Amino acid sequence: MAFVPASDLLDRLCVVLVATRNPLNIGAAARAMSNFGFTHLRVVNPYDVAFREARSAVGAADLLASAEEFKSVAEAVADCALVVGTTAATARELQQPLHRLEHGAPLIRQQLASGRVALLFGSEKRGLSNHDLSHCQFLVRIPTRDEHGSMNLGQSVAVCLYELIRTEVAAMPSEPIDRATSGEVERITGLLLDALRASGYLKPGASAPTEEKLRCLVRRMDLSARDAELWLGMMRQILWKLHNG
Amino acid sequence: MAFVPASDLLDRLCVVLVATRNPLNIGAAARAMSNFGFTHLRVVNPYDVAFREARSAVGAADLLASAEEFKSVAEAVADCALVVGTTAATARELQQPLHRLEHGAPLIRQQLASGRVALLFGSEKRGLSNHDLSHCQFLVRIPTRDEHGSMNLGQSVAVCLYELIRTEVAAMPSEPIDRATSGEVERITGLLLDALRASGYLKPGASAPTEEKLRCLVRRMDLSARDAELWLGMMRQILWKLHNG
Numbered sequence: 001m002a003f004v005p006a007s008d009l010l011d012r013l014c015v016v017l018v019a020t021r022n023p024l025n026i027g028a029a030a031r032a033m034s035n036f037g038f039t040h041l042r043v044v045n046p047y048d049v050a051f052r053e054a055r056s057a058v059g060a061a062d063l064l065a066s067a068e069e070f071k072s073v074a075e076a077v078a079d080c081a082l083v084v085g086t087t088a089a090t091a092r093e094l095q096q097p098l099h100r101l102e103h104g105a106p107l108i109r110q111q112l113a114s115g116r117v118a119l120l121f122g123s124e125k126r127g128l129s130n131h132d133l134s135h136c137q138f139l140v141r142i143p144t145r146d147e148h149g150s151m152n153l154g155q156s157v158a159v160c161l162y163e164l165i166r167t168e169v170a171a172m173p174s175e176p177i178d179r180a181t182s183g184e185v186e187r188i189t190g191l192l193l194d195a196l197r198a199s200g201y202l203k204p205g206a207s208a209p210t211e212e213k214l215r216c217l218v219r220r221m222d223l224s225a226r227d228a229e230l231w232l233g234m235m236r237q238i239l240w241k242l243h244n245g
Numbered sequence: 246m247a248f249v250p251a252s253d254l255l256d257r258l259c260v261v262l263v264a265t266r267n268p269l270n271i272g273a274a275a276r277a278m279s280n281f282g283f284t285h286l287r288v289v290n291p292y293d294v295a296f297r298e299a300r301s302a303v304g305a306a307d308l309l310a311s312a313e314e315f316k317s318v319a320e321a322v323a324d325c326a327l328v329v330g331t332t333a334a335t336a337r338e339l340q341q342p343l344h345r346l347e348h349g350a351p352l353i354r355q356q357l358a359s360g361r362v363a364l365l366f367g368s369e370k371r372g373l374s375n376h377d378l379s380h381c382q383f384l385v386r387i388p389t390r391d392e393h394g395s396m397n398l399g400q401s402v403a404v405c406l407y408e409l410i411r412t413e414v415a416a417m418p419s420e421p422i423d424r425a426t427s428g429e430v431e432r433i434t435g436l437l438l439d440a441l442r443a444s445g446y447l448k449p450g451a452s453a454p455t456e457e458k459l460r461c462l463v464r465r466m467d468l469s470a471r472d473a474e475l476w477l478g479m480m481r482q483i484l485w486k487l488h489n490g
Contacts, residue, residue: 028397035389035396059393102411143410144280148304151280152273155403158396162404165388166347192479199486201479217475221466230462234437234446238483241444245490 007037009112013164014040015157016076018132019123021047027054027064028154029121034060036161041067042076042118056154073120073132074186081115081179081225084108085128085136086156088149095130095216097138104140105163115179119160124153134212135182137219180228188228189218191235198242252282254357258409259285260402261321263377264368266292272299272309273399274366279305281406286312287321287363301399318365318377326360329353330373330381331405333394340375342383349385350408364405369398425473433473434463436480443487 015033020026020043030041041063043051057064070076077083089098099107111117120136122128127150133139142159144151151159193214196202202210223231260278265271265288275286286308288296302309315321322328334343344352356362365381367373372395378384387404389396396404438459441447447455468476 028400031397032400034393035387035400037390056397058397059395142280142407145282148279150304151403152276152301152303152399154397155273155277155280155400158400159403159407162387162407195483196479199483201482217472220469220472224465227462227465234441237446238440238444238487241487242483242490245487 009109010037010165011039012112012116013038013108014042014077014080014116014118015161016042016044016073016118016120017046017153018044018073018076018120018128019047020051020121020153021124022153023048023051023054024056025124025153026051026067027056027058027060029157030054030057030060030064030067032154032158032161034063035158036165038161039063039066042070043067044070044073044076047123073135074182077118077120077135078181078183078186079116080118080182082108082111082117083120083136083182084117085120085133085139086122086160087127087133087139087141088144088151089139089141094133094139095213096133096136096219099138099140101140101142101160101163104138105167107138108164109167111179116181118182121153121157131208131212134215134219137222178225180223180225184225184228184232185218185223186215188223188231188235189215191232191239192218195235195239195242198239254354255282255410256284257357257361258283258353259287259322259325259361259363260406261287261289261318261363261365262291262398262402263289263318263321263365263373264292265296265366265398266369267398268293268296268299269301270369270398271296271312272301272303272305274402275299275302275305275309275312277399277403277406279308280403281410283406284308284311287315288312289315289318289321292368318380322363322365322380324361325363327353327356327362328365328381329362330365330378330384331367331401332372332378332384332386333389333396334384334386339378339384341378341381344383344385346385346387346405346408349383350411352383353409354412366398366402423470425468425470429470429473429477430463430468431460433468433476433480434460436477436484437463440480440484440487443484 017026017029033041052064108117120128122132142156197204262271262274278286297309353362365373387401
């Protein structure tokens with residue numbers, strides 16, 4: 001069991017804000033990140049392009065200035081081995097395992113011992129879409145009341161990050177897991193979709209929900225980096241034969 | 246120790262906001278209180294008297310409307326058996342015991358079993374004054390970085406209340422996992438082997454170790470019964486196409 005300094009753990013978490021409407025919430029997220037020692041902020045299609053000037057990022061202007069911007073969740077999480085979504089989980093049927101925050105946090109810390117983790121937060125109004133969720137291995141839920149589950153975005157970021165740093169780093173279990181990155185999982189999903197189209201399992205114009213279901217199916221395999229490589233090789237060969245048989 | 250319902254505990258906590266400048270922060274505090282099931286908000290000399298209209302109190306308008314207003318901390322905490330202050334505790338010499346939030350929370354919960362507790366939050370700029378602190382039995386500090394200790398008020402209220410309910414709420418029932426049988430896993434392995442042979446990935450007389458490796462690979466997918474069925478269907482179709490393409 002290798003010792004991993006706490007600062008490395010913090011450095012491996014990416015807070016990913018998806019389709020955030022209010023730039024003040026992006027600033028508030030940046031402030032909470034700085035309070036707790038996290039540094040990597042990524043934003044996907046923010047509604048307000050001027051978010052970098054958000055005055056709510058008190059003491060975290062640098063962090064906000066260095067935020068990375070992406071066009072899609074897939075790109076934003078491509079280098080991450082574990083992708084975790086946050087949800088108030090009220091009315092939706094979920095494809096992924098759902099953990100209470102305090103039970104999900106140890107799983108996140110475990111992965112941080114060996115690789116990057118993305119923690120996704122959806123928009124203020126709608127949260128994460130089913131498409132966003134299809135990139136996630138599991139979801140966490142802050143234990144709010146059923147009657148009023150929806151939290152302010154900046155507050156939910158603060159609570160999640162607090163939970164992540166709450167437990168002493170020394171007490172961390174750290175059997176490092178060499179998980180496949182999201183980029184690799186996405187490539188396997190793509191090959192599988194191609195093979196299913198080529199074989200006639202899917203109609204040529206398969207709908208987005210079908211694609212999301214398949215992404216979730218591959219996600220649930222929870223592949224190691226080594227197994228992902230094997231699957232990629234096998235799928236490529238099968239696909240080649242389907243096209244050239 | 247008598248059994249006290251969780252709702253009673255929540256009902257006995259008073260969140261006391263002292264000399265808050267920005268009404269949006271009062272609204273945000275109200276929202277977090279409602280998220281976690283607390284109801285008693287007290288404000289002492291708010292800077293903006295129109296705080297009750299704060300739009301940030303999403304879903305917590307009633308709670309904000311019923312907030313009690315006081316002229317002094319002494320009056321606001323008069324009926325409370327325990328008064329706890331919050332602080333970033335950077336430059337000040339403290340007269341009271343200071344606990345990290347997660348160590349102070351059990352003491353607060355213990356008191357809530359028998360009587361009212363006031364949890365004080367100071368103004369955005371200066372926090373609680375020494376005079377305010379003089380009403381407190383002890384102080385709690387959210388474990389922020391020394392270099393950037395000062396949190397947004399609404400976020401710090403959310404984090405403190407989260408910590409208070411964190412261990413109180415009954416653990417979520419975990420979903421039963423309907424795992425695939427070994428027979429199903431074996432059938433998927435068989436179809437995969439056939440597909441790999443048909444595609445030329447495996448030589449016709451693949452060795453037993455190769456077969457075992459592939460079985461382990463499929464095992465590691467740790468499939469649910471439902472997913473196993475999907476994989477069986479997909480593999481069958483791909484295999485059919487490989488043979489009849």
